[in-house]
Amino acid sequence: MKGRNDILAAIRANKPALKAPAPEVPSFDEAYPTDTTGLWPRFADALALMGGSVAEIQEGQSLEDCIRATLADRLPEQPIIASAVPELTGNRRLREHDNPKTLHDIDIAVLRARFGVAETGSVCFTEKELIVNAVAYLAQHLVVLLDPAELVTNIHRAYQRDDYKNARYTVFHTGPSATADIEGVLVRGAQGVRSLTVIAASVDTPG
Amino acid sequence: MQIGLFVPCFIDAFYPEVGIATLELLERFGCKVDYPFDQTCCGQPMVNAGCHPEAAATEQHFVNQFEKYDVIVAPSGSCVHQVRDNLTAIKQTDKVKHVRTNTYELVEYLHDVLKVDAFPWARFEHRVGYHDSCNTLRNLGHGQPSELHGKYFSKPRALLEKVAGLELVAPSRPDECCGFGGTFSVTEPEVSGQMGRDKIADHGRAGAEYIVSADTSCLMHQQGCAKRIGAPIRFMHIAEILNGAAA
Amino acid sequence: MSTPDPTKTINSPEATRESAPRFTKAKDGKRVDHAAAAKQFLDSPIHAKSHDERVWAMRTKRDKQAHAIEEWEELRDLASQIKTHTLTHLDEYLEQFADNAAANGVRVHWAADAADHNRIVHEIFNDHDVKKVIKSKSMLMEECGFRHYMEGVGIEIVETDLGERIQQLDNEDPSHVVVPSVHKMRSDVAKVFAETLGSDPDNDDAHYLAGRQRDATRPLILEADAGMTGANFAVAETGGFIVCTNEGNADLSANVPNLHVASIGIEKLVPRMEDMGVFIRLLSRSALGSPITQYTSHFRAPRAGGEMHIVLVDNGRSKRLGQEKFWSSLKCIRCGACMNTCPVFRRSGGLSYGATYTGPLGLILDPSFDAHRYSNLPFASTLNGSCTNVCPVKINIHEQIFEWRQVLAEDGHIPWAKKSALAAAGKVLADPKRYRAAIRTAQSALKHLPDWAVYSQLNAWGQVRDMPDVPDGGSFHDWYRKNRLHKTEAADTATHDSGDDS
Incomplete structure (x- = not known):
C-alpha cells in the first residue's frame, strides 16, 4: 500500500488549484422520435453503417428458420447453434460454469439484448444475457433478439441506465468484429464474430 | 488616426510590391499611413524556435518603433500573431500592451475595421x-477552420469575391498547412518540401x-x-490583387 | 482515398518492389533525429503517399461525423470540463475508484513507474503459474516496455489487435495509437505473415491476410493462461473500467482465460457513468470517423470463478499534473485525431518520432519522459494548430508544442549552434543599421553568388526549394525612400535615416 499513499500524496501536492465544478451533461435527444416505432428505423440504419443487419421473421416462419435463412450461405451443413434465449432451443446448451474454451466450435450464438441504442445501432448485454461471456466472441455469428420497446435514443440515455452498476460485465456490440488495420481495407470478423444480425422480438412474443 | 505600417523583413527584401500594395490600398481608403524607417522585425524567428530571451531586444525595438501609432497594420499573419500573442520576452508595460492590442493583419483591418464593401x-x-x-x-480567426463544427465564413474570400472577374477555386484539403512553419522550413526541409509540393499540386x-x-512567408516557400x-x-499576395494589380 | 480492390491479389506491384522504410533507434543519451528519419520515410515515396492518403482519410471521416452532430463543439467543451474537474480532484476520484473496485472483488495494485508495473504484473503471473498471455492494445503497456520485459522473463505475450500483432511479428513499435501498422502496405504485411505465420507470400489480399491471422491466433487465445487489457476510461462511481475495441479482442482477452489483468493510467478516471455518454460519443468519431467502436466493454467485477486485477500506474503522471503549462495533456483519451490531421505526421510516419507516443500528442508527452532524448520533437511541427481543433478534449496541443520549445531552450536541450545562431540573429534584428546591412548582403548574395554556392548543403532552404528573386528596384525600404520620403515633410527628419545607404 506504500505505492498508493505515495501516488496520492504526489497528486495532492501537484494538482492544479482551479475551481472546476463537474458540468451537468444534457441528454441531447430532443430531435429523436418519442416512440419506438420511430426509433427502430434509425437503429437499423445506424446498425447497417456499422456492418450489422436487421432480419425480419416472415409470416409463418419460426425463429430458427429465419436465422438459417438469413445466414444460409455462411453456415456449415450442421451448424452448432447455442441459444441463450427461451425462444429457441438450439443444439448446444450454455451453462454458466462452462469453460469458455469449450465454446470454440459454435457457429451461431443467439442472445437477447437488454436494450438497444438508436443513435449508434448498439445492443447491450450483461453476463445475465450472455450466460458465458466469451460466447459472444468465440461464436462465428451472432443473432440478437431485441424488443423494439427497449430502444433508447442515444448514448447519453444509455448511460443514464443503471445496468452497469449491478452487472459484473456490460457490453455494447455495434455490428460484428471489424478491422481496417491492413491498408485500410475493412474486414469483418477480425477476432470475434463475423456477422451480427438483430431480429425484432418482443419479450412476450413466442418464437 | 495614424497607422504605422509594418513591413516584415522578407517582404522588405524580396517582395517590396506587397508592402507598396498594402500602403496604397490603405491610402485609397483614406488612411493616414506612416512607415517608421528604423523598423526591423517582430522577434518571430527567435520566439518560433523557443529562444525568447534572444528575442527581447528585437521585441523592444519593435515596440519603440511603433508605440506612437494608434494602429499598426502588417500584410503578414504570422508576424501579427507574434506581436499580438507571443511578444512576451519583455516587460509588459502600457506601451507594450498598446502595441500588442492595436496591431492588425491587413485582411482583418480591411474586413473588420474599415468594413470595405468594394x-x-x-x-x-x-x-x-x-x-x-x-x-x-487558426490564430487570428480569418475564417472557420475545416475541423470545427460551425457556420462557414472566410474574411479573405469575402474580400476577394468583391474583385471583378476573379474566380475562387478550392483545393480538396481546404486548409492543410503548406509546410512553411517558420524555422521548421529549415530544420525539417524534407517534410516541409513535401508539404509544399502537395499543396501546390492540390x-x-x-x-x-x-x-x-x-x-x-507561405507564398515564398510555395x-x-x-x-x-x-x-x-x-x-x-492578397494586397496586390485588392489594390488592383494585373496578372 | 481510393479503396483498393479486395478481390485482387498483389494489386500493388510497385509497392512490393519498394521496401518499407526501417528505422534504427537513437542510442541512449542521444537525441532522436526526426528530420533524418522523416527523410528516410519520404525516400519510400509509394509508402509515404499511401500513408498520407490513408491517414488523411481518417481525418475526412472524422469531419463527416463531427459536422453531422449539432452539439459537437458542446460535447468537446463538456469533455474538457469533465476532465478538468476530474484532474483537479484526482486524488479523491482515484480513492473512490480503488475502494469501489476492491469492494467489487477486484485486486487493486499501485505502480509508481514502469518498472513497478512490470514487476507487479510479473508477480501476479508467477502466483498463477502463467506462461502464455493474450493481450489487447494498450499504449500504457507500450510506455512501460511491458512486452520486452515479459520476453526477458520467458512469458509469452500474444498481441490480439491485428495491427499490433503485425507490429509484434515484425519486431517493430506501433506507429499510431489507434492503427499501429498504418505505415505498412498490404505487401509488407504479406511478407511478415509469410515469414511468421506461413501464409502465401504471393497473396496480399487484406481479407486473406486477416483470415490467416485469425486462424493462427484463435488457438493461442484458447490456450492462454491470462488475459491483459488496458482501459480507455475508469469510472470512480462504479469502480469499473471501459475498454473500446473494434475487433472484440479485449473481450476475448478478458473473458476466455480465468485471470484478467488490466493496466490503467491514473489519468483515465471519470467521476460518473453518466459522463461516459460524452466520451463514447466523441472517441471513435474523433479516432476513425465511426459513430462508436464495434465493442464498448464495461468491466466492473471478475466473472464468477474468475480473478481480476487492476494495476493503477503513475509513471510521471502525478508530476505532469504539477506542470502549469502541460498538465492538461493528461486529459488525452488517445483517439489519435491529432495524428490524423497532422501534416507532418502524415508525411513522416509514426516511427520517425522514435518514441512511444507519436504525432502532436508525442511532441507534448515524450519530452516529459526524457527531455533531452526527445528535445527535437517539439520542433517537428509547423504549429499549424489543426491538432488543437480536432482534439475531443480540447487540449491546446499546438500551444503546448510552442511552450515546450521554450522550456527545452531554457533548459539547454537545444543544440548550441542553433541557439547561438538565433542569439546572433536577435542582435542583428534589434539594430536597424546591422539589419539594413544584412538585407543588402542577402540580396547581393542571391544576385551575385553562383547557384552552387547558394544551394549548398549549408542552405537548408535551398535543399528543397528555390530562393526568391531579388527585386530589381531594391527593397521596400529603398522604394519608400525614393518615392515617399523625399515627397513628405518627414524627409526632413534626419533621425528617420538609419544610415543604410547614405
Whole structure:
C-alpha cells in the first residue's frame, strides 16, 4: 500500500488549484422520435453503417428458420447453434460454469439484448444475457433478439441506465468484429464474430 | 488616426510590391499611413524556435518603433500573431500592451475595421486558389477552420469575391498547412518540401492559376517549391490583387 | 482515398518492389533525429503517399461525423470540463475508484513507474503459474516496455489487435495509437505473415491476410493462461473500467482465460457513468470517423470463478499534473485525431518520432519522459494548430508544442549552434543599421553568388526549394525612400535615416 499513499500524496501536492465544478451533461435527444416505432428505423440504419443487419421473421416462419435463412450461405451443413434465449432451443446448451474454451466450435450464438441504442445501432448485454461471456466472441455469428420497446435514443440515455452498476460485465456490440488495420481495407470478423444480425422480438412474443 | 505600417523583413527584401500594395490600398481608403524607417522585425524567428530571451531586444525595438501609432497594420499573419500573442520576452508595460492590442493583419483591418464593401479599381480575371495560412486561419480567426463544427465564413474570400472577374477555386484539403512553419522550413526541409509540393499540386488539380494568401512567408516557400519542380502556378499576395494589380 | 480492390491479389506491384522504410533507434543519451528519419520515410515515396492518403482519410471521416452532430463543439467543451474537474480532484476520484473496485472483488495494485508495473504484473503471473498471455492494445503497456520485459522473463505475450500483432511479428513499435501498422502496405504485411505465420507470400489480399491471422491466433487465445487489457476510461462511481475495441479482442482477452489483468493510467478516471455518454460519443468519431467502436466493454467485477486485477500506474503522471503549462495533456483519451490531421505526421510516419507516443500528442508527452532524448520533437511541427481543433478534449496541443520549445531552450536541450545562431540573429534584428546591412548582403548574395554556392548543403532552404528573386528596384525600404520620403515633410527628419545607404 506504500505505492498508493505515495501516488496520492504526489497528486495532492501537484494538482492544479482551479475551481472546476463537474458540468451537468444534457441528454441531447430532443430531435429523436418519442416512440419506438420511430426509433427502430434509425437503429437499423445506424446498425447497417456499422456492418450489422436487421432480419425480419416472415409470416409463418419460426425463429430458427429465419436465422438459417438469413445466414444460409455462411453456415456449415450442421451448424452448432447455442441459444441463450427461451425462444429457441438450439443444439448446444450454455451453462454458466462452462469453460469458455469449450465454446470454440459454435457457429451461431443467439442472445437477447437488454436494450438497444438508436443513435449508434448498439445492443447491450450483461453476463445475465450472455450466460458465458466469451460466447459472444468465440461464436462465428451472432443473432440478437431485441424488443423494439427497449430502444433508447442515444448514448447519453444509455448511460443514464443503471445496468452497469449491478452487472459484473456490460457490453455494447455495434455490428460484428471489424478491422481496417491492413491498408485500410475493412474486414469483418477480425477476432470475434463475423456477422451480427438483430431480429425484432418482443419479450412476450413466442418464437 | 495614424497607422504605422509594418513591413516584415522578407517582404522588405524580396517582395517590396506587397508592402507598396498594402500602403496604397490603405491610402485609397483614406488612411493616414506612416512607415517608421528604423523598423526591423517582430522577434518571430527567435520566439518560433523557443529562444525568447534572444528575442527581447528585437521585441523592444519593435515596440519603440511603433508605440506612437494608434494602429499598426502588417500584410503578414504570422508576424501579427507574434506581436499580438507571443511578444512576451519583455516587460509588459502600457506601451507594450498598446502595441500588442492595436496591431492588425491587413485582411482583418480591411474586413473588420474599415468594413470595405468594394474594390472598384480591382479586376483580376483568373482562377485563384486562396491559401489560408495557419496563423491567419487558426490564430487570428480569418475564417472557420475545416475541423470545427460551425457556420462557414472566410474574411479573405469575402474580400476577394468583391474583385471583378476573379474566380475562387478550392483545393480538396481546404486548409492543410503548406509546410512553411517558420524555422521548421529549415530544420525539417524534407517534410516541409513535401508539404509544399502537395499543396501546390492540390491547388493545381482544383484549377488554380494563382495561389493567393495573406502570408508572404507561405507564398515564398510555395513559390520556391514550385520553381524547383517547374510547376507553372503563380503566386500573389492578397494586397496586390485588392489594390488592383494585373496578372 | 481510393479503396483498393479486395478481390485482387498483389494489386500493388510497385509497392512490393519498394521496401518499407526501417528505422534504427537513437542510442541512449542521444537525441532522436526526426528530420533524418522523416527523410528516410519520404525516400519510400509509394509508402509515404499511401500513408498520407490513408491517414488523411481518417481525418475526412472524422469531419463527416463531427459536422453531422449539432452539439459537437458542446460535447468537446463538456469533455474538457469533465476532465478538468476530474484532474483537479484526482486524488479523491482515484480513492473512490480503488475502494469501489476492491469492494467489487477486484485486486487493486499501485505502480509508481514502469518498472513497478512490470514487476507487479510479473508477480501476479508467477502466483498463477502463467506462461502464455493474450493481450489487447494498450499504449500504457507500450510506455512501460511491458512486452520486452515479459520476453526477458520467458512469458509469452500474444498481441490480439491485428495491427499490433503485425507490429509484434515484425519486431517493430506501433506507429499510431489507434492503427499501429498504418505505415505498412498490404505487401509488407504479406511478407511478415509469410515469414511468421506461413501464409502465401504471393497473396496480399487484406481479407486473406486477416483470415490467416485469425486462424493462427484463435488457438493461442484458447490456450492462454491470462488475459491483459488496458482501459480507455475508469469510472470512480462504479469502480469499473471501459475498454473500446473494434475487433472484440479485449473481450476475448478478458473473458476466455480465468485471470484478467488490466493496466490503467491514473489519468483515465471519470467521476460518473453518466459522463461516459460524452466520451463514447466523441472517441471513435474523433479516432476513425465511426459513430462508436464495434465493442464498448464495461468491466466492473471478475466473472464468477474468475480473478481480476487492476494495476493503477503513475509513471510521471502525478508530476505532469504539477506542470502549469502541460498538465492538461493528461486529459488525452488517445483517439489519435491529432495524428490524423497532422501534416507532418502524415508525411513522416509514426516511427520517425522514435518514441512511444507519436504525432502532436508525442511532441507534448515524450519530452516529459526524457527531455533531452526527445528535445527535437517539439520542433517537428509547423504549429499549424489543426491538432488543437480536432482534439475531443480540447487540449491546446499546438500551444503546448510552442511552450515546450521554450522550456527545452531554457533548459539547454537545444543544440548550441542553433541557439547561438538565433542569439546572433536577435542582435542583428534589434539594430536597424546591422539589419539594413544584412538585407543588402542577402540580396547581393542571391544576385551575385553562383547557384552552387547558394544551394549548398549549408542552405537548408535551398535543399528543397528555390530562393526568391531579388527585386530589381531594391527593397521596400529603398522604394519608400525614393518615392515617399523625399515627397513628405518627414524627409526632413534626419533621425528617420538609419544610415543604410547614405
